[in-house]
Amino acid sequence: MTAPIRVDTEAAQPLPVQAADGVSRSDAEASNSAAARKLYKSRVPIYPKEVDGRYRRLKWAMMAVTLSIYYLVPWLRWDRGPGAPTQAVLVDMAHERLFFFFIEIWPQEIYYITGLLILAAVSLFLINALFGRLWCGYSCPQTVWTDLFIWIETRIEGDRGARIRLVAAPWTASKLAKRIAKHSLWLVFAVATGGAWVFYFTDAPALLHQLLIGSAGLGNYTFIAILTFTTYTLGGLMREQVCTYMCPWPRIQAAMTDREALSVTYLRDRGETRGLHRKGEPWEGRGDCIDCNQCVAACPMGIDIRDGSQLECINCALCVDACDDVMFRIGRPEGLIAYDTEANVLRRLKGEKPRFRFFRPRTLLYAAVIALVGAIMLASLATRHTLALDVIRDRNPDFVTLADGSVRNGYTLKLMNRNGAARRFRLDMKGVAARKVVLIGLPDTRLPASVEVEGDKVRTLRLLVTIDRAHFQPGPQPITFILSDPTRGESREASAIFVGDTR
Amino acid sequence: MSDKEIDKVTGTETTGHEWDGIKELNTPLPRWWIGIFYICIVWAVGYWILMPAWPTINGYTHGLLNHSQRDSVTAAVNQLKAARAGREKVLANASLEQIQSDPNLLQFAMAEGKAAFGDNCAGCHGSGGQGAKSYPNLNDDVWLWGGKLEDIQHTITVGVRSTSPETRQSQMPAWGRSNILTPHQIIDLTEYVVNLSHRPADQKAVGRATKLFKDNCASCHGPEGKGQRKDGSPNLTDNEWLYGSSRDTIYDQIWNGHGGVMPTWGGRLSPATIKALAVYVHSLGGGE
Numbered sequence: 001m002t003a004p005i006r007v008d009t010e011a012a013q014p015l016p017v018q019a020a021d022g023v024s025r026s027d028a029e030a031s032n033s034a035a036a037r038k039l040y041k042s043r044v045p046i047y048p049k050e051v052d053g054r055y056r057r058l059k060w061a062m063m064a065v066t067l068s069i070y071y072l073v074p075w076l077r078w079d080r081g082p083g084a085p086t087q088a089v090l091v092d093m094a095h096e097r098l099f100f101f102f103i104e105i106w107p108q109e110i111y112y113i114t115g116l117l118i119l120a121a122v123s124l125f126l127i128n129a130l131f132g133r134l135w136c137g138y139s140c141p142q143t144v145w146t147d148l149f150i151w152i153e154t155r156i157e158g159d160r161g162a163r164i165r166l167v168a169a170p171w172t173a174s175k176l177a178k179r180i181a182k183h184s185l186w187l188v189f190a191v192a193t194g195g196a197w198v199f200y201f202t203d204a205p206a207l208l209h210q211l212l213i214g215s216a217g218l219g220n221y222t223f224i225a226i227l228t229f230t231t232y233t234l235g236g237l238m239r240e241q242v243c244t245y246m247c248p249w250p251r252i253q254a255a256m257t258d259r260e261a262l263s264v265t266y267l268r269d270r271g272e273t274r275g276l277h278r279k280g281e282p283w284e285g286r287g288d289c290i291d292c293n294q295c296v297a298a299c300p301m302g303i304d305i306r307d308g309s310q311l312e313c314i315n316c317a318l319c320v321d322a323c324d325d326v327m328f329r330i331g332r333p334e335g336l337i338a339y340d341t342e343a344n345v346l347r348r349l350k351g352e353k354p355r356f357r358f359f360r361p362r363t364l365l366y367a368a369v370i371a372l373v374g375a376i377m378l379a380s381l382a383t384r385h386t387l388a389l390d391v392i393r394d395r396n397p398d399f400v401t402l403a404d405g406s407v408r409n410g411y412t413l414k415l416m417n418r419n420g421a422a423r424r425f426r427l428d429m430k431g432v433a434a435r436k437v438v439l440i441g442l443p444d445t446r447l448p449a450s451v452e453v454e455g456d457k458v459r460t461l462r463l464l465v466t467i468d469r470a471h472f473q474p475g476p477q478p479i480t481f482i483l484s485d486p487t488r489g490e491s492r493e494a495s496a497i498f499v500g501d502t503r
Numbered sequence: 504m505s506d507k508e509i510d511k512v513t514g515t516e517t518t519g520h521e522w523d524g525i526k527e528l529n530t531p532l533p534r535w536w537i538g539i540f541y542i543c544i545v546w547a548v549g550y551w552i553l554m555p556a557w558p559t560i561n562g563y564t565h566g567l568l569n570h571s572q573r574d575s576v577t578a579a580v581n582q583l584k585a586a587r588a589g590r591e592k593v594l595a596n597a598s599l600e601q602i603q604s605d606p607n608l609l610q611f612a613m614a615e616g617k618a619a620f621g622d623n624c625a626g627c628h629g630s631g632g633q634g635a636k637s638y639p640n641l642n643d644d645v646w647l648w649g650g651k652l653e654d655i656q657h658t659i660t661v662g663v664r665s666t667s668p669e670t671r672q673s674q675m676p677a678w679g680r681s682n683i684l685t686p687h688q689i690i691d692l693t694e695y696v697v698n699l700s701h702r703p704a705d706q707k708a709v710g711r712a713t714k715l716f717k718d719n720c721a722s723c724h725g726p727e728g729k730g731q732r733k734d735g736s737p738n739l740t741d742n743e744w745l746y747g748s749s750r751d752t753i754y755d756q757i758w759n760g761h762g763g764v765m766p767t768w769g770g771r772l773s774p775a776t777i778k779a780l781a782v783y784v785h786s787l788g789g790g791e
Contacts, residue, residue, distance in 0.1 A: 396631030400642040400788060403741035408642075410788060440786050464788050 019292030020330045021279040026293035028160075032240055032302030032312055045167070046240060046302040048150060049160040049294070053321025062138045063147055070141075071192070074199035078102075081420050084456070091201050097456075103381070104456075106418065108388065115377040119370060126366035128256050130358055131339075132263030136249065136314040142242050143314060145193070145235035149186055150300065156182045160297060186236040187228070194227030240301045243314055250311045257309075259343040260357045264315045266295075266306040266337050269348040274306075277330065288332050295319035295337055305337055387425065388416040389483040391494040399500045405469040406435060407500030413461045415483055417453040424452050426486055427461075431479040432498050433471045438464040465498065474502040595775035599652040602782055609782065616783025619776050623768065624784075632787045637746055637763050642788045645743040647673075647735045650791035656781040662767035663735070670767060673735035678719070679758030686758075688715055693754045699728040699739045700748070 019025035030036055031044035076088035078101055085092060090099040098105040098113075105112055127134050136143060157163045157178050169175055198220045199207060210216035211224075234242050243250060257263070266289075274289035289306070296304050298318045303310060305319045323337040344354035394410035401407055417423050428448040429437065437447050440462040453459040465479070476497035484491035508517045510528055518527045550556060554566040565571075584591075590611055594602065602608050621630060627638045634640030639647065648658045648671050663671045678684040684692070694708035695716050717726065723736040730738035737745060746756045755761075768777060784790070 394631070396629070397633035397640075397642055400633075400640070401742060402643050403645045403738070403743050405742045408788060410642075438788070462786070 018276075020277040020290040020326075022329050023290060023292050023294075023326050025276070025291070026297040028293050028297035028299075030296050030299070030302060030304035030307065032244060033304055033307055034310065034312070035307075043241060044302070046300065047160045047163045048300040048318070049297040049322070050154050051298045051318050051321040051325065053324055055317035056321050059138060059147065059316065059318075063144050066139055066141075066144050067148070071196045074196065074204040080104075084420060085203060087203055089200065090203070093201060104418070106388075106416065108390070108416070112377065112381070115373055118373050119377070122366055122369045122373070125256055126363060126370060128253055129258070129261055129360070129363045129366060132257070132261050133249075133253060133313075133315040136243070136253075137264075137316040140314075142234060142247070143316065145189075145231055146239045146300065148189065149235045149239075152185050152189070153182055156185070183236075186232055190228040190231035190235070191224065193231040194224035197227050198223050240312070243301065244312050254311055258360075258362065259346070260341050260360060262339050262341055262356070263309055264305060264313060264317050264320060264337065265309070265340040265342065265345060267335070267340060267345060267348075268306070268308075269345050271306065271336050283332070288327070288336050290326070290330065292326055294322040294326050298322035309342060385490060385492055386418045386488075387423070387483060387485055387490055387492055388414075388418065389481060389492045389494040390414040390416070391481055391496045393496045401501060402466065406466050407469070407472050407498075408464055408466040409479075409498050409500070411463045411465065411479075411481070411496060413463055413481060413494075415451060415453050415459045415461065417455060417457055417459075419455055421455045422452060423455075423485060423487075424450055426482075426484045427451050428482045428484070429463075429465070429479065430482065432465065432467055432477050434465045435468045435471070436464075436466040438466075440464070467498065467500070472500055474500075591773075591775050594778060595773070597778075599656065599778060599781060602778065603652070612779040612782040613786060615776065616779035616781075616786075619772065619780050620783055623772065624780070627765075632784065637761065639745060640743070641784050643743060644789045644791075645738070645741060646789065646791070647730075647732070647737055649732050650785070650789055652781050652785050652790070655784050655790075656777060658765070659772075659777050659780055659784075660767065660769040662769075663765040664762055665764060665767040667767035667769060671735055671765075673723070673762070675723075675756070675760035675762055677758065677760035680760070684715070684719070684757075688712070689754060689757050692716060692720070692757055693750050696728070696739050696753050696757075697750060700741065 017024055026049070028049075029044075032046060036044075073089050074087065077086050078088035078099075079086065080099070085099055087099065088101050090097075092099065096107045124135055153163070157166050166175060166178065195211070198211075202216075202220070207216060207220065211220060238246075268287075270287060271289035272287040274287050274291045277283075277286075277290045295306065296319075298321070299305065300316065300318065301312045301314055303312045305313065317339065320335075320337045320339070324334040327334045327336055340354070341356065343357070347354050390413070392412045392414070394412070399407055399409050413427070415425060415427070417425075426448050427450075439447075439449055451459065451461065463481075476499050478495060479498045480493050480495050482491060482493050508519060508526075509515070510517050510526065513528060516529045518529045520527045551564075552566065553568045554570055555563055556566060557564045590608075593608065594612060594615070597605070597608060602612050620628075620632065624632070628634055628641055629638070632641035634642075639645075644650065646654065648654055648663070658671060661667045661669045661671060664674075665671075676683060678692075679686065679689050691708040691712035692715055694704045695712035698704035698706075698709045716728070720728070723734050724730055724739055725736075728739035730736045742748075744752070746752050746761060768780075772780070
C-alpha cells in the first residue's frame, strides 16, 4: 500500500460550487476513512448519492439474483418418492437429514459440509487474489441488504441532498410520514428475510400456512424475530459500521491481498495533480481529477477512494460509475477510477506498460487446493455408500466375566439404510474366535444374521460376543463387523476391540 | 464541580479528581450500555411484581403470575405420564414373553427400563448394572434367584431380605461370630471353598474340612457346593464371587455371614415399570 494522498477535508475553505464546467463540486466528506475516524467520536452519518452506470446496473442485477435465490429456493420442489420431503433444499433438523436436490446428507456425513466450507473459504481467497473483494461488493448479504435498504430510503426520502435536508428539517407531518414509510418498508423486508430463513428448515408451503394462522412452532417465530432484528439493524441502521468494525473479512483480506489483485483503484498516475478545472484551461501539466468529490458522495462506506486501497472499501465500484459520468461530461477518457491493480499504477508511474498477472504462485496454489478438495468431494459423493455401519463398544461395564471364566464384550451396532426402500442386510463378524454371539432383539441370534432395516432409517442392535477363556488372549484384540447387501454387492466394515481381564 | 475542566491533551472533560497531579478523565459509559442498564432496572421492577422475588419472614412474595418451578415440573411430569399412559397400559397388560416378541413394545420397555434402572437400581448395581462388592453384577450369567424374565420380575417385586412378606430370603449364618465354628475350622473351610473353585489349596486342610462342609454347608450350598436357586445360595464352584475370591474375603464371609438387602419395589414402582425393568435387566446379557 502506498501512503494515502489526502486532501484535508477539515480545512475550512469556502467550497467553489463548480469543479469543472458543468460539474458541481460535492461537499461530501470521507467521514468513515481511518484517518477521519476518532475512537470516541460519534458516527458521522453517510448519505450515499445515487449513481447510474455499468457497475450500478450490474449490482442491481446481482441483487435481483441473490435475493431471488434466497427468497425462492425454499419453494423449489423435488420428487423423492413417497414419504420423503418434497422440498428441494431442506435442512430437516427433526429427522436429522439435509436435502439438496438429489443429495441427501446424514449427520454422519457432516464432512461434506466441512468440505463445502473449505471450498468456500479457498474460493474466497482465490477470487480475492484475482479480482479483489468481489464478494464484499456484490454478493455479501450485508452489502445486498444495505443496498436494498438504501434504495428504499432514496425512493422515499430522495437523493443525498434531500436526505441531508430532511434530517435538518423540523418534525412535520410530511417528515414523520416519510420516516414511518421508510422504517415500515425496511421492517417488511426484514420480516420477509427472517421468514424466508425458517422455510429452509421446514416444508415451506405448510409452514407458511402455519405461520399465518399462528400455529407454527415458537422456534420459527423466534428465528423470524431474530433475523428481522438483525436485518433491520445491520442493513438499515448500522450499514458501513458492520463492515468497518464487526466483519473479520476486511482484516483477513488485508493479509491475503497483494499488489497484483484487481481492485477498485484510483489511477493516481493519471489523476494527480488534481485540482479544479476552469472552462478552456488546457489539460496538459495537470491530472484528470477535477476534485469534484463525486466519488466520495457516491461511496456507501464513507471513504475517499483516492486515498488508496483501504480496509473500509468494499469494492462496490459505485465510485467508478460516479467518476466515469464526470469524465464523460468534461470530455476526458473514462476509467480514472477503475478495476485495476496497485502494481499497474506503479508500473505506469515508472513508464512501464501495465499488465495483469493472473497466474501467480498464490493463485495457482489456491486453484490447486480447490481442485483437490473438489475432486475428493466429487469422488466421495460419486462412490457414496447407501449402507453404513457404526459400532460402539460397551464401556460400562467394559467386559463381563462369566461363571465358567469366559469373557463377554457387548457392542451396539448402528445399521444405516440410506435408501428409500427397506432392505435386508447380512451382518457378519470376523477377527476373534467367538464361542457364542447373541443378538439382542433379533430372532436370528447367530452370525451371519439377516437383518431388515427400514428405508432411510437406522436400526440399532446390541450384540454380545463371548470368547472362551482358553481362546482369550490378553490385550485388546481387533474385531470387525461386516454389513453387506448381497443383492447390490455393497459392503461396509466397522472395527472395534475385544478386551477382558487377565487372570 | 461547578466549572468544567477540559483536559488539554485529549480534549475530554475531567472529573475534577486529582491524585498527585494526575487527573481523571470523564469518559462516560456508552449510551447503549446506559440504555440497557435502565431497561434492566425497569425489567427488574416488573419481575418483582409478576414473579416470586422477595423473601418475607414466613415465606416469599409469590408475584401476580404465581409461578412455581416445582409446579411446572410436576405439570410436565404429569403431562408426560398422560402421553405415555396408552403404551404404559399395553405394557402392564402384556406378558413378559409378549413384550419380548413385539419389537415396538420391546423398544418401549427397554427405554423405560433403562430410565427406571438409572433412577432406582444404579445406586447399588452401578449405572451399567456391573455391580460391585456385595452388589450382584447383572451382566453376567450368575443368578442367585434365577435369570429368567419371571424370576427377575419377581426378585424386583419382592426384593431380597426386604420388608415384603414374600421377600426372597436366605441367610448365611455368622459361623465365627456366633461361636458355632472355631477359627481353625473356618480356616480349613476356606481352603475347602478355594479347592471347590479349582484353585490350588492345602489338601490336608481340605481333608479336615470335608466333614465340616457336609455337616454345616451342604444343606444350602449342596453336597458339591453348586448352590441352589430355591434358597438363593450361591454356587461356590464358579468364577464369580459376590464378596471376593481371596482367602481373606472367603474367611470373612464364613465368619460374618454377610447378607445384603434389596428393597421390595412392588409398592413403589408400577407393575409396568417392573416389567420394563425385568426386560431391561434380562437384556444386559445374562438373561436366561
